[in-house]
Amino acid sequence: MARLVMKFGGTSVADLDRIRNVARHVAREVKAGHDVAVIVSAMAGETNKLVGFVEEASPAFDAAEYDMVVSSGEQVTAGLLAIVLQNMGIPARSWCGWQVPIETSDVHAAARITNIDPQNLLSSWEQGKVNVIAGFQGIGPDGRITTLGRGGSDTSAVAVAAALDARCDIYTDVDGVYTTDPRIVREKARRIERISYEEMLELASLGAKVLQTRSVELAMVHKVPLRVRSSFDDPDSPLQVQDNGSGPGTLVCDEDDIMEQQVVTGIAYARDEAHVAVRRVKDKPGIAASVFGPLADANISVDMIVQNVSVDGYANITFTVARNDLRRALDVLQAEKDNIGYESIDTSTEVAKVSIVGIGMRSYAGVASKMFRTLAEKGVNIEAITTSEIKVSVLIDEAWLELAVRALHTAFDLDAV
Ligand code: ASP
Numbered sequence: 001m002a003r004l005v006m007k008f009g010g011t012s013v014a015d016l017d018r019i020r021n022v023a024r025h026v027a028r029e030v031k032a033g034h035d036v037a038v039i040v041s042a043m044a045g046e047t048n049k050l051v052g053f054v055e056e057a058s059p060a061f062d063a064a065e066y067d068m069v070v071s072s073g074e075q076v077t078a079g080l081l082a083i084v085l086q087n088m089g090i091p092a093r094s095w096c097g098w099q100v101p102i103e104t105s106d107v108h109a110a111a112r113i114t115n116i117d118p119q120n121l122l123s124s125w126e127q128g129k130v131n132v133i134a135g136f137q138g139i140g141p142d143g144r145i146t147t148l149g150r151g152g153s154d155t156s157a158v159a160v161a162a163a164l165d166a167r168c169d170i171y172t173d174v175d176g177v178y179t180t181d182p183r184i185v186r187e188k189a190r191r192i193e194r195i196s197y198e199e200m201l202e203l204a205s206l207g208a209k210v211l212q213t214r215s216v217e218l219a220m221v222h223k224v225p226l227r228v229r230s231s232f233d234d235p236d237s238p239l240q241v242q243d244n245g246s247g248p249g250t251l252v253c254d255e256d257d258i259m260e261q262q263v264v265t266g267i268a269y270a271r272d273e274a275h276v277a278v279r280r281v282k283d284k285p286g287i288a289a290s291v292f293g294p295l296a297d298a299n300i301s302v303d304m305i306v307q308n309v310s311v312d313g314y315a316n317i318t319f320t321v322a323r324n325d326l327r328r329a330l331d332v333l334q335a336e337k338d339n340i341g342y343e344s345i346d347t348s349t350e351v352a353k354v355s356i357v358g359i360g361m362r363s364y365a366g367v368a369s370k371m372f373r374t375l376a377e378k379g380v381n382i383e384a385i386t387t388s389e390i391k392v393s394v395l396i397d398e399a400w401l402e403l404a405v406r407a408l409h410t411a412f413d414l415d416a417v
């Protein structure tokens with residue numbers, strides 16, 4: 001019998017009707033002969049509400065007690081789903097993280113899973129029961145409840161799948177990973193059938209918020225096949241996962257399991273960066289260090305960096321930081337003004353980063369130049385560039401974001417036909 005982990009996010013368990021719908025998906029897989037473990041999130045909006053209570057209780061709060069409170073949302077849905085399954089005649093039992101146990105580090109609100117002993121879950125399968133596990137939570141070395149950071153149930157699911165040597169289906173409110181945001185490229189964005197872990201990591205960290213980034217890292221390390229699919233599909237649809245891996249949703253897998261590789265798999269964008277230009281610094285050794293050293297000391301991460309050609313012995317250094325770090329970055333640079341010796345600083349938050357991602361880039365030359373040419377033809381100016389082995393990112397004026405994404409989607413043959 002194949003082992004299967006099924007994870008359902010907050011919108012999929014938002015009320016009892018939806019929990020009943022989830023139970024029908026579980027019932028289908030049980031009837032197909034699988035050993036099933038289900039990971040559930042809290043009902044949509046519930047975790048935010050709990051975080052609100054904590055903040056209202058005290059502006060400075062004990063992180064261990066925060067975890068005690070915010071982990072409770074998942075406990076409720078795990079119990080409710082077990083009840084609904086039992087009511088349908090499917091033996092099931094619920095588990096809190098500590099009961100499994102899902103052992104974690106001691107960093108409250110951002111704990112990492114360190115170990116999962118699968119024994120209890122395996123014995124419960126031997127008794128013919130579905131395991132329903134509260135996501136997002138675990139137990140720290142000192143025996144206290146921990147949580148894994150917002151969106152952490154994805155990571156719970158992948159970790160449990162790795163411990164059980166199971167595949168992992170993530171049910172959410174979209175029917176897969178798309179070539180780009182369908183809200184921007186209406187009708188032309190396509191569902192991706194298969195995507196490699198590495199590409200998914202780039203897209204996830206760039207704001208395609210389908211999966212928590214850490215869950216993808218974990219799946220890559222443990223080679224857990226991960227499928228993103230919609231819980232709103234008809235639970236009794238005959239279109240289910242086939243032995244060859246085809247089926248609904250998007251399969252996130254090893255690149256070797258992808259036969260037809262596109263050069264560019266997806267286009268992501270982010271509006272959460274700000275642009276900083278440090279004008280007229282001396283073009284001499286040590287200047288870049290005098291700008292970026294103090295920023296690093298202040299724990300401000302810098303993303304894209306451009307230093308322009310010096311004309312009269314002076315250059316401009318421009319870079320981007322997260323928008324919520326902009327204020328702090330300016331404070332740091334102002335404090336260092338004499339040391340750096342710049343003339344002025346300009347900033348802009350009206351910028352957006354657009355990225356093309358694809359492992360095919362490793363073996364094709366000219367991908368970046370095609371991107372630049374495409375944007376030039378649309379009159380979109382590029383303010384900064386960064387690249388990695390499988391990604392090219394450009395910073396542009398936010399006003400051109402949609403135009404740029406659409407043009408690139410067409411240029412790299414991603415449009416649905
Ligand atoms: N309920 C938690 C959150 O909202 C964890 C999760 O849903 O993944 O962040």
Ligand code: MG
Pocket residue numbers: 009151154210212
């Ligand atoms: Mg989520």
